[in-house]
Amino acid sequence: MSGLFTMLTSTSRALDAQRAGLAVAGQNIANLNTDGYARRTLQLGDDQLGSVQVLGIQARRDALLDARVRHELPAEAREGAMADALSVVEASLGAAGVSIDGRLTAFFDAFAALAADPTSTVARDTVVAQGKQLAGAFADMSARFDASQREADSSIRGGVSELNALAARVSALNDAITTANGSNVSALVDERTLVLEQMSGIADVQVMSRTDGAVDVAIGPGQPLVVGGRTFALEVTDAPPDGFAHVMANGVDLTATLERGRLGGLIAVRDSAVPGYRAALDDLAYGITQQVNAVHQAGYGMNGTTGQAFFTPLTAAAGAAAAMAVDPAVAADSARVAASQGGTAGDNLTARALADLRNARGMANQTTFAEAWGQTVYRVGSDAASARAQQKSRHDIVTQVQRLRDQVSGVSLDEEAGSMLKFQRAYEANARYFTAVDDLLDTLLNMVRS
Amino acid sequence: MTAVDATARLTASLQAIAAALASPDSDALLAAEAGLAAAIGDARAAAAQGCADRAALRQAIERARAALARCRALGHSAGELVHDLLALQADGHYDGLGVIAAAAPRGARLRARL
Numbered sequence: 001m002s003g004l005f006t007m008l009t010s011t012s013r014a015l016d017a018q019r020a021g022l023a024v025a026g027q028n029i030a031n032l033n034t035d036g037y038a039r040r041t042l043q044l045g046d047d048q049l050g051s052v053q054v055l056g057i058q059a060r061r062d063a064l065l066d067a068r069v070r071h072e073l074p075a076e077a078r079e080g081a082m083a084d085a086l087s088v089v090e091a092s093l094g095a096a097g098v099s100i101d102g103r104l105t106a107f108f109d110a111f112a113a114l115a116a117d118p119t120s121t122v123a124r125d126t127v128v129a130q131g132k133q134l135a136g137a138f139a140d141m142s143a144r145f146d147a148s149q150r151e152a153d154s155s156i157r158g159g160v161s162e163l164n165a166l167a168a169r170v171s172a173l174n175d176a177i178t179t180a181n182g183s184n185v186s187a188l189v190d191e192r193t194l195v196l197e198q199m200s201g202i203a204d205v206q207v208m209s210r211t212d213g214a215v216d217v218a219i220g221p222g223q224p225l226v227v228g229g230r231t232f233a234l235e236v237t238d239a240p241p242d243g244f245a246h247v248m249a250n251g252v253d254l255t256a257t258l259e260r261g262r263l264g265g266l267i268a269v270r271d272s273a274v275p276g277y278r279a280a281l282d283d284l285a286y287g288i289t290q291q292v293n294a295v296h297q298a299g300y301g302m303n304g305t306t307g308q309a310f311f312t313p314l315t316a317a318a319g320a321a322a323a324m325a326v327d328p329a330v331a332a333d334s335a336r337v338a339a340s341q342g343g344t345a346g347d348n349l350t351a352r353a354l355a356d357l358r359n360a361r362g363m364a365n366q367t368t369f370a371e372a373w374g375q376t377v378y379r380v381g382s383d384a385a386s387a388r389a390q391q392k393s394r395h396d397i398v399t400q401v402q403r404l405r406d407q408v409s410g411v412s413l414d415e416e417a418g419s420m421l422k423f424q425r426a427y428e429a430n431a432r433y434f435t436a437v438d439d440l441l442d443t444l445l446n447m448v449r450s
Numbered sequence: 451m452t453a454v455d456a457t458a459r460l461t462a463s464l465q466a467i468a469a470a471l472a473s474p475d476s477d478a479l480l481a482a483e484a485g486l487a488a489a490i491g492d493a494r495a496a497a498a499q500g501c502a503d504r505a506a507l508r509q510a511i512e513r514a515r516a517a518l519a520r521c522r523a524l525g526h527s528a529g530e531l532v533h534d535l536l537a538l539q540a541d542g543h544y545d546g547l548g549v550i551a552a553a554a555p556r557g558a559r560l561r562a563r564l
Contacts, residue, residue, distance in 0.1 A: 420535055426477075426480045427479060437464070447497065447500060
């Protein structure tokens, strides 16, 4: 009787194990497309009756591959944020011929028309109007750069709030995992993995696993963000002189250390890229103001005035684009526009000299005003294109690592190692040709050059 | 085959390798090797004949260089991953489920190197 009972119990446990196995397989299939889901496997063991029993269900999560994904995500997110922000800056520069380059052409054309008829009031009024348009275009462009910086700043503030919310979620999940008292925590670990990946997209965070199943998260130079069940929220302070957000952790300014992730990209755009473009714009506005004024002040207006600046004089290049304006006295009376070099009626030498400034190589690197503007446009376009290309390349790598993780997670160590070695050998088989390809492309390039 | 066509074929071979690396698909990667070897042979032969359309060839070369750079970036990433995974397994620190203490310093080293 005892033998029959044992046999029935043993069979029942075996059936339970089979049923549990089917349930796990069903769960794996149902969650095939769930972000962050790690495949479950059934842990079986011998029981005292010589049959199998279910020991538990374990998520096959590969910590190294998870860490590698988190390592690659910030680089992709940084380039993505930069590409998005710089594309907006690029669009704000306007199309060729209708932006500052078009205003420059119209401005110098107006002086050429004045040279053709130096006593014409209409020609003088046109010069003043085109001067205002040119100054307005610089101020408008400077305001667009301001807007780009403010937009990046606003996104940085939003990113910090998002990061704090995610950090709070990780600490809550840590609490839930460490107090689970042996119940299955795979779903919680899945969610935490996903949250950690979202955090890595915002900033380059370091994740350290603890023996109790919790993780600690640090940011920048080791500043704690999550320690077990505690969150150390980042703060944002408005830093002078522009009031832009600085990211603080426990009183330490992390802004300069946040190089990767979306925050890193936005900080680079706000504090490095756009200020660089603005400096080039200011240099151009300052150069035009100085050179036009130098020639104009040496000439005579129709009313005999001399020493008159055409643009309001500027003391420094910084802020020149925003401050550029036609001198109020000239704006009020176009007779003060200097066309004559000697003060005699019909003398057009100053107007001609001013018109000829369009071809003067008075900017840095011996460039004309139009060429200097072209260089700024090229620089913005090149930076945006480079960020887009980098983002694509980084995205490739993130996808590759994520897929590798999905492929190897859940197989045996031997299979995993075998699969990885096969992949590495397959790459090496191709990579040995790469030097030959390099040499061949050099040869072909020489054919193009010769 | 003209130099432009041969360079385009070389680019296609490199793109196939990049796609296999990104998938990642070992079988496709192995299968791509023969295509690359053949494309190199064609391009060498075409280079010896010269080229009339220099602008088109220049563009084709740029595309090939971009594809080669993509292969190298993906190969580098996969190579590092494989190397570290196997090294951890060989050290006995790796159980496939949780590389706890061992992964953290290696992660820091990876960050420093990249």
